[in-house]
Amino acid sequence: MDRRGQAFTIDAMFALILLTVIIGISADAMDIAGNKIYDYSTETSLDRIANDAADILINTPGSPENWEEIKYGTRITPGLAKYEIGKGVVRNTLSMRKISRLKKEPRNANQNAAGIN
Secondary structure, eight states: OOHHHHHHHHHHHHHHHHHHHHHHHHHHHHHHHHHHHHHHHHHHHHHHHHHHHHHHHHHSOEESTTGGGSOTTSOOEEOOEEEETTTEEEEEEEOHHHHHHHHHOHHHHHHHHTTOO
16 A cells, blocks of 8 residues: 555645635635625615605705695695795794694605605
């Protein structure tokens, strides 16, 4: 029997096992990094959407501008900015009537904003 051939085969087997472990650990690390990037991207996207929605709700009077005075049968888009006839939207001012209307009947406003009658 040739002992040198047997030693080479065992060395090659250990090298392949070590290479397989290294590739497995690298693949796992890349999967973890990919998941973290995806989570960060999703979180950032949701934050941006929430901030944009809040800005639109606060900075616009809604559609129509006097939606708080209208019955909930027509389509409305709620907005909380104060609107004065002749002046338009009053900057940095919220309408307490609109806030009260949303507080009183939030379900109706949500349905109408979504186009559900």
